[in-house]
Amino acid sequence: DVKVTQSSRYLVKRTGEKVFLECVQDMDHENMFWYRQDPGLGLRLIYFSYDVKMKEKGDIPEGYSVSREKKERFSLILESASTNQTSMYLCASSQYTPDRVSNYGYTFGSGTRLTVV
Amino acid sequence: GQNIDQPTEMTATEGAIVQINCTYQTSGFNGLFWYQQHAGEAPTFLSYNVLDGLEEKGRFSSFLSRSKGYSYLLLKELQMKDSASYLCAPMDSNYQLIWGAGTKLIIKP
Numbered sequence: 001d002v003k004v005t006q007s008s009r010y011l012v013k014r015t016g017e018k019v020f021l022e023c024v025q026d027m028d029h030e031n032m033f034w035y036r037q038d039p040g041l042g043l044r045l046i047y048f049s050y051d052v053k054m055k056e057k058g059d060i061p062e063g064y065s066v067s068r069e070k071k072e073r074f075s076l077i078l079e080s081a082s083t084n085q086t087s088m089y090l091c092a093s094s095q096y097t098p099d100r101v102s103n104y105g106y107t108f109g110s111g112t113r114l115t116v117v
Numbered sequence: 118g119q120n121i122d123q124p125t126e127m128t129a130t131e132g133a134i135v136q137i138n139c140t141y142q143t144s145g146f147n148g149l150f151w152y153q154q155h156a157g158e159a160p161t162f163l164s165y166n167v168l169d170g171l172e173e174k175g176r177f178s179s180f181l182s183r184s185k186g187y188s189y190l191l192l193k194e195l196q197m198k199d200s201a202s203y204l205c206a207p208m209d210s211n212y213q214l215i216w217g218a219g220t221k222l223i224i225k226p
Contacts, residue, residue, distance in 0.1 A: 031212070040125075042204070042218035043160075090159055094212070105150040105206070106214055108159035 003027075006091050006109035013116050019078040021112050023091030031094045032074035033106065034058075034066060036087040043090065049074055081116045088113050119143050121217030123205050128223045129195055137190045137203050137220045145210020151179050151190045152204040154219065160204055163190070192222075200224045 007022035025032065033048045035058075045058030047066040055066050063085060067075045074093075078085055092106040120142045129135040141149070148167035152160035166172055166181035166188065178191040190203055202219040209215055 035216075040218060043216040045213075048213070088157075094214075105152075105162055105165065105208070106160075108161070111157075111159050113157075 004091055004093055004107050004109040006089075006112050008112050009110060011112055011114045013078075013081050013114065015082060015116055017078075017081045017116075019081050019114070019116075021076040021078075021089055021091075021114070023074045023076070023109055024072050025074075025093040025107070026072065027093060027095070027107065028071070029093040029095050029107075030071075032068065033092045033094075034064075034074065034076045035090045035092065036060070036085075037090060037111075038087050046076065078114075081114075083116050086114060086116045119209065119215050121205055121207070121215060123203075123217050123220045125218065126221045126223065128225060129192075131195055131197060131224055131226050133195050134191065134193050135195060135222065137192075137205075137222065139188045139190075139205030139217070141186050141188070141205065141207045141215070141217075143207045143209045143215055146183065147208040147210065147212055149179075149181055149188050149205065149207045150214060151177075151188075152206060154202045154204060156201070163203075195224050197224050197226070 004025045013019050034046045035043045044060050046064050049055050049068045065077045089112045091109040094106045123139045151163040154160040164179040171180045176193045181188045202221050204219040206214040
């Protein structure tokens with residue numbers, strides 16, 4: 001069964017802490033994405049990556065950075081956590097070629113609900 | 118710009134039929150996906166349309182009209198477990214999904 005695994009389901013961190021959210025996929029996908037989801041706002045793209053060591057800013061990259069040292073792993077880093085970064089964080093992966101992407105588009109991890117206090 | 122428009126919330130009765138509409142504007146188009154998301158969980162894939170017309174999959178069907186920038190998701194024989202948010206997501210020319218805020222569907226007995 002294909003899978004995207006996020007390291008933590010729930011996380012509570014203090015303001016100012018450096019926070020790492022890890023995401024691993026076992027489908028050999030090129031593309032990986034980090035989203036945050038807040039009530040009424042839908043999914044907002046933070047960063048994405050089309051290949052190892054490659055990253056692109058999404059719609060809301062401020063306060064975040066990412067790392068993709070291996071194809072299967074995409075990490076989201078909150079450099080100095082703030083209360084307005086309290087949210088549900090979702091990692092997703094997809095395959096680039098149309099014939100594979102049509103099978104399911106993106107596959108999501110189960111999400112990390114981060115609370116910054 | 119890129120834009121997705123779908124109703125914020127809909128209510129339907131168990132056993133009935135409901136249609137969730139979506140209009141979109143994207144830079145290029147590589148098909149349109151519908152996802153289901155239960156509260157507190159990740160979105161899961163429901164359907165994919167790339168050509169005009171209706172795709173049927175059990176109780177769920179999805180329709181696409183590319184010329185009108187329009188899609189709908191049709192849910193038949195509604196069950197309580199269908200209470201969820203439904204996300205319309207067209208794929209742009211870069212193979213990125215563009216997300217709207219979704220439609221929260223409430224099923225009443």
